[in-house]
Amino acid sequence: MTATAETTDTTKAIGRPIRRKEDERLLHGRTNWTDNIQLPGTIHMATLRSPMAHAKITNIDISAAVASEGVLHVYIGADFPDLPGTTCVWPVTDDIVMSHMPAICTDEVRYVGDVVAIVLATDQNLAVDALQLIDIDYEPLGAVVDMEEALKPGSPLVHESAGTNLCYTAKMPCGDYEAAKAKADVVVSRRFINQRLIPNTMEPRSVVAAPMGMSDEITIWTSTQIPHVLRVLLALLTGIPENHIRVVAPDVGGGFGAKLQINREEVLALVLAKKLGRPIKWTEARSEHFVSTHHGRDQIQDIEIAATKDGTVLGMKVDLLADMGAYLQIITPGTPLLGMFMYSGIYKMEALDFTCTGVYTTKTPTDAYRGAGRPESTYAIERIMDELAAELGMEPMELRKKNWIKHDEFPYTQIAGLTYDTGNYEAATERAMEMFGYEALRVEQEARRAAGDPVQLGIGISTFTEMCGLAPSRTLGALKYVAGGWEHCTVRALPTGKIELITGTSPHGQGHETAWSQIASDIIGVPVEDIEVVHGDTGRSPYGMDTYGSRSLAVGGQAIKLAGERLVEKARIIAAHQLEVSPDDVEFSAGTYSVKGDPEKSTTIQAVAFEAFTAHNLPDGVEPTLSGEATVDPLDFSYPHGTHLAAMEVDTETGKVTLRKYVCVDDCGVQINPMIVEGQVHGGVAQGIAQAMYEGAVYDAEGNLLTASLAEYLLPSAADLPSFDTDRTVTPSTTHPLGTKGIGEAGAIASTPAIINGVIDAIRHLGVNNIDMPASPMTVWRAIQAAKSGGN
């Protein structure tokens, strides 16, 4: 449900809620998922995974598998003793304990799902059949499941040679927290568990690698968010020259960070394609996905907030334990730190004392998942603000208003040193409260309490901000991230007047083809339909930093604008030559160049494109062909924000939680396509609600994943969610030339604390002040029972 139908300038493409160009093809199944790719002579790969969380491999017998029907090869770790399966590009501290994840384990397994052998066969089914014939003896080494236990002396060690399960400790003291605390009237502390989540994309991971024959090139099609980054890393890991590797991300069915990764199956497929000279294909089953695709979140957050009795926040202390899992993958250690700067949220304070301890356990590695670090920080600050309000006896929204940065205080440098360029928390909140019927719901809440209604009502608030567009490159360098944060775009006018927009971003559901066309359409004056967006292929789009961290528009959008402008300027010189005037005397509007004061004398950008192609009559010094190219390193991050409100009903007899109404007003600056923004908000909000109410990986003491399928690991469907009421405010970014911010992760970041705050608000009067996620009926019922009997 939306209130975003308003249209600005009908001559402009930007701002119009046009339908996504890519959808017709996607919805009709005219798609090219990696698993659809069928190449002659393909060899199918299947992976045997460890059933043990931590064990020594004492013996492997592959003889029966080798003899099995259709089997061509069976490989074990000893066949590739030095081949790494992944790499970590973000060693966050100087003394971090790094890890080595082999492509195939040689002598030790470290989580249920670790790869111990692979079978190559002529047919996928036969490859899977043969897996069951491989006989492996394991000698248990002791699982490491609990982070606090892992840090105790005597714990089994995930990496024996490291001598510790401590991966790193990162500190960021901002201001003097102890001094701030000394001034405080009230100090509130809570332990929040930001539970481990298992990202589930519609399309499971899949890879095909094939030698292309006519050159040394090997093309690897893979369901990835990061074709460009992956190409570099595959070259570094395998020793295959980078210029022999082409990475293609064809249609990719969702990522959410889970496909921001370099995976051992990709490494193996590439290496085997080269070794055997035939295409290699691998696609994971959903059950395989649960244990082998990286997990997200998994933090224990000890949070303390100090304030005066009038509700002025003074400072905050954040102490995190972050579960790395068994190995560091691409940005495993950095993921919790992506939230490091955001623990103060939208609030002013004197001090923020941040510490994060990364811990190895014998579980699936963790890494980025929608929001990566910011959902965790937002959860902590928005939850603790509600706890502080309760402690002070203040209305929770009033406490927020008292402490947030006012709209006339921007740009504002917050306690962690980030400068928020723009924002208007008052406007978004006012609109959200009005749509929500905030006051009426408070009245109903009171009435239900007074009547002792078995179903209690709570209001959950989340007034959030986040940082988008991982960049600028210098900042990333200072944070020890090994890559940059720039983005590239080339806009090419073809001889027939059609446009190719080549982007380095790599969409997997976001609608870039439409939104990028809208931007370019306004800049170069060509209809949206005439623009083809080329992406996700290092062969056709050679430069790029790909798609994650809500960066595509925030960074890539800037490159589109600049590339388009450069094309327009080159064309202006050619047009002026054709029109026999000086370029200064040529105006450009909606695709037409005309002589100032004599608009009859004109030519079009399409005509100029043809002239640039024939090159029969170009001005001196102007090269043939018409294109514009730009690689942009952004000035700063961008900071979307919003106010999300949830009306939660809690059945106190059963503990069942129901989301009755959800209102959100998001401010992502200028919206290129409000319909796409709407889609991103809906999906994100649903995903955040899922963390609050349904999802959560559970391991037993032996390190077995108990939630290893969609039967145990619950994901909500449309039937479980109300229709969301969304609206927006528009506060343009001043660090982005289009005024845009980012929206890909906002919903997932904002909604989780709104839900839990609402659940607790419904039953706080019963004595409950914390609920560990997910707020399952049994968890909530037990919390109520415990409060009734005096504890919590």
Place this chain on the structure above:
Amino acid sequence: MIPASFDYVKATSVDGAVAALVKGGEDAKVLGGGQSLLPVLRLRLNAPSVLIDVSEVGEMRSVTDDGDSILIGASVTTYEVMHNELVKEHAGLLSLTAGVVADPAIRHKGTFGGSVAHADPAGDLPTVAAALDCEMVIAGPNGRRTVAAKDFFVDYFTTALAADEVLVAVRVPKLGAGWSYNYQKFNRTAQAWAIVGVAAAVKSENGTITEARVALTNMGATPIRATGVEAALAGASSSEAIAAAASKAADGTSPTSDLHADGEYRKHLAQVLTRRAVQAASGI
């Protein structure tokens, strides 16, 4: 994952299905709608050598009026149970409950007989079969026999069906006048299995319950008749009396613990849901 390979026989008659089962021996399995069996095969928890598909056996596809009861063919789909006029008229509790099984796609494929034969303790329809005192019509190499619901459900995923027998139909006694009913299903997401479910049918006269049937889902290895509640409900005419009766719902049960609920919580839920089911059914 992909199931291990198996042979497939499409049965066209009950006798044919039984003959194929006998021929297939221990490793043969009946295939209904496949909604429970195929996931088991895909996870490779079972690998039968042959599947005998009974989903289009004519005799097993119909619902017929048989005097005091209706006869529902085992291959009638859950969707059809939900919408069939005879079922709605004479066994409304069954059609109501069919509507809360899984999701529409699964209801269109899954069968009533498959659900009963599968005997998942979390299945909703076996509970109704127990509540309504249904009888299972079974065919085997030695002919046909009938087994009452209370004797049919033996243990977790275990019934009185022998390996070479086919469930042909379920005989559902008509409830008759004066009866009303309700099913309370407690789960976490819309399509999920019941954590606990309660089927209640009550006969009332002038605001007083005269007779009640209450059966519980997922409170033990099989559907359980809450006989203590049923006895206590006779004569109940107030919400307090219903609540008092419902508090006996978990008596004598020992439900399992899993990720969604432990045994203690299930016992608590059984009481709350029983009260709600009886109140909703009786309007008291």
